[in-house]
Amino acid sequence: MDKISVLAIVIGLTAILAGQALEGGHLGSLLQLTAFMIVLGGTASAVMLQSTPKQFLTGLRMAGWVFRPPLHDQEKMIRELVGWSHAARRGGLLSLEGYVNSQKDLFVKRGLQMLVDGAEPQIIRDVLETEIGVFEDERKQSAKIWESAGGYSPTMGILGAVLGLIHVMENLSDPSKLGGGIAVAFVATVYGVGIANLFLLPIGNKLKHLIGQEVTMKELTVEGLIAIANGENPRIIESRLRSFVGSH
Template sequence: MDLISIFGIIIGISAILLGQVLEGGHVSSLLQVTAFLIVIGGTVGAVMLQSTVPQFTAGLKLLGWVFSPPELDEKRVIRDVIHWSQIARKNGLLALEDNVGGVKDPFTKKGLQMLVDGAEPDILRAALDLEITAYENQKKQAAKIWEAAGGYAPTIGIIGAVLGLIHVMENLSDPSKLGSGIAVAFVATVYGVGSANLFFLPVANKLKTLIAAQVVAKDMMVEGLISICNGENPRIIESKLQGFIAR
């Protein structure tokens, strides 16, 4: 569980609500179902229009990464690579056959199997780099739905504000209806700008960071497998891979 994401949302929303209270306002005045439907419904519709079904569904699934990121243990990658390099250096690449079945990650398993099958370093790197590129593009396209939502929400909020003002203008002769129209107008703007800057855009940026970390881990594995294929010394391989996680 990524606590910083949870605390970030809580702190951001709480600060706005607290500010509303300190200014003498009421939290209930920010709760407008009409404004919510206009902004969130309009934003979702716009994002769906620009997306394919696989991209949209993949983007929704990625939301889980923000609060529960995929496991990423770079030091374990180094340990596994060094272990395999020691086996290969002592008994040859074919001796790694017994280790393939115990690998859970499909990408790593594919690379290790190609290594055992005697793939040349250039072929091995080309195949794995191609898979990394495809993986990165697919994940980034999925993450873009949140970035797009962050772009559409403020504009949809303005539309909600205009609709509220139209309602006000239509009921100038009835003062009892003016308050609700003005409330929808301003709250819709708050929802649009707030959802974009407190949720949609931060989610998109967090996903980009997580995707980049996944790509780095895969690059580490590729470099390690290529080094094993080239018969490099395990200590040299370890030193090389440590460069990926230098802080």
């Protein structure tokens, strides 16, 4: 569990609600179902319209990363790569065949299998780096739905405000209906701007950071596999991989 994400949401909501209460406002005045439907529904429809089904669904699933980010044990990966380099120096690349089936990560498994099959180092690099590029592009396109939602949400808040004011203008002769229309108008704007800046845009930025970590992990793996294919000394491989992680 990413505790800082939970803490951030609690602090943000508390600050807004406490500020409303300190100003003498009623917390219930911020609860407007109509405004919420306009902002949330309008934002969702705009994002769905610009996305493919796969991008949209993947982006929704990735939102869970904010609280439970993917685990990347770089130290463990370095230890495994160094261990494979020792095994390769003792028994050749074919001695690594026993490690292939035990790999749960398909990317690592594919690279290790190519190593065992005796593929040229440059071919291994080209294939795996192409896969990294495709992976990164697909992930970023899916994460982008949250940035896009953060752009549409304030506009939908303004749309809700305009609709609320239209309702007010239509009922100028009936003072009892003016309060509700004005409330929807202003609360819709609060929802649009608040949701965008407290949730949607931060989620998009955090997902980009997490995708970067995944890419770094894959690049680390590629560097290790290529070094093994070139028959480099295990200690040199370990030193290179540790400096590589530090530079990222």
